[in-house]
Amino acid sequence: MTRSGHSWAARLPRHLGRFRAGQLLGLLFLIGPVSDLAGADLTPPAKAAIGCLLAAFAALYVVLLPPVSALAGGFRARGAVGVLAGLAALALALGAPRSFVLLFGYVVAAAGVALAVELALGVTLAVALVVGIGLAVAGADDSTVAAWTLTVVGVGAVTAALGSAIRANEELRRLRDERARLAVAEERMRIARDLHDLLGHTLSLIAVKTELAARLIGRDPGRAEAELADVQQVTRDALAEVREAVHGYRREGLSEALASARTTLAAAGVDCRVDGDLSSLPIQVESVFGWAVREAATNVVRHSDARHCVIRLHRGRDDVSLEVDDDGRPGPAGAGGGGSGLAGLAERAHDLDGTFEAAARPAGGFRLRLRVPVRAT
DSSP states (O other): OOOTTSOGGGGSOTTHHHHHHHHHHHGGGGHHHHHHHHTSSOOHHHHHHHHHHHHHHHHHHHHHSTTOOTTOSHHHHHHHHHHHHHHHHHHHHTTOOGGGGGHHHHHHHHHHHHSOHHHHHHHHHHHHHHHHHHHHHTTOOHHHHHHHHHHHHHHHHHHHHHHHHHHHHHHHHHHHHHHHHHHHHHHHHHHHHHHHHHHHHHHHHHHHHHHHHHHHTTTOHHHHHHHHHHHHHHHHHHHHHHHHHHHHHHTOOHHHHHHHHHHHHHHTTOEEEEESOOOSOOHHHHHHHHHHHHHHHHHIIIIIOOSEEEEEEEEOSSEEEEEEEESSOOOHHHHHSOOHHHHHHHHHHHHTTOEEEEEEOTTSSEEEEEEEEGGGO
């Protein structure tokens, strides 16, 4: 999870790196205008000026689009798109070849990704109108005017849809991370509340009685001894209650663990499906399977960034098995195989002569698999 102090790059989806590659490849279309400029009948100073404008245009275009988003959003993005349009218009005003109209395609592409979809479509229509009128005034034939106008409109519409999808995916990712943090925080609060309810009164009572015994030990040893005896009994009762509580956490049934996993995953925005049923399991097997379900759900929420999770339960002739698959990325524990939770599950499976596996799937995602022979029960 990211922190507010991390760089903006850490907060952007990983797939935007591929978008940057496509963006840079798109600049190859400028080879045509550059070639036309080299062969144009212009003075060297004019060619140099137009070349500088083209270089500035390409640099601003690269900076404006993701993943370099320092100018993305709000007034700065609108201003940057306006500067792009101004550079393109100025190049044409200085006598650049007609192929420089292509720059307006980059203008609407940048607007589509960097601006809100309504504003991007407005920019697209305005630029298309200006391009059409400009070509018509310059004496271009109808087919050329129509071709350039439709090209600008098409590029603008496609990139506006792409920009809207990028922003929606980023917002969904942010919400998923926030819901995962809330799910973990709620679980911590539940445990803290249980411990407070269990031990708060008892520890307060022990503190009061020990303070009273300390004050009485010099003037009324008998009563002080009685108070210390009460402290011993309260301590024994508290220890028994803690053991019962821990036993309850550890012996939580498989059905309860599955229900808890569904709730936790749903709170984190992960679609969870359970296939199969394992009823009437021996207590030690049910305990291990419950631990496995809880550990798998925790790893999915904390590490995988998954969207879907499938829990499969199977009873064979000689064994029972549990398999948990998700479509996210392997977490730190899964990738390295050294997480303490997974190591504990492997030890419990070994104690029952079973097998335990936790690794990335070849097709993507992560898989946790636990199998216990029936004879071991």
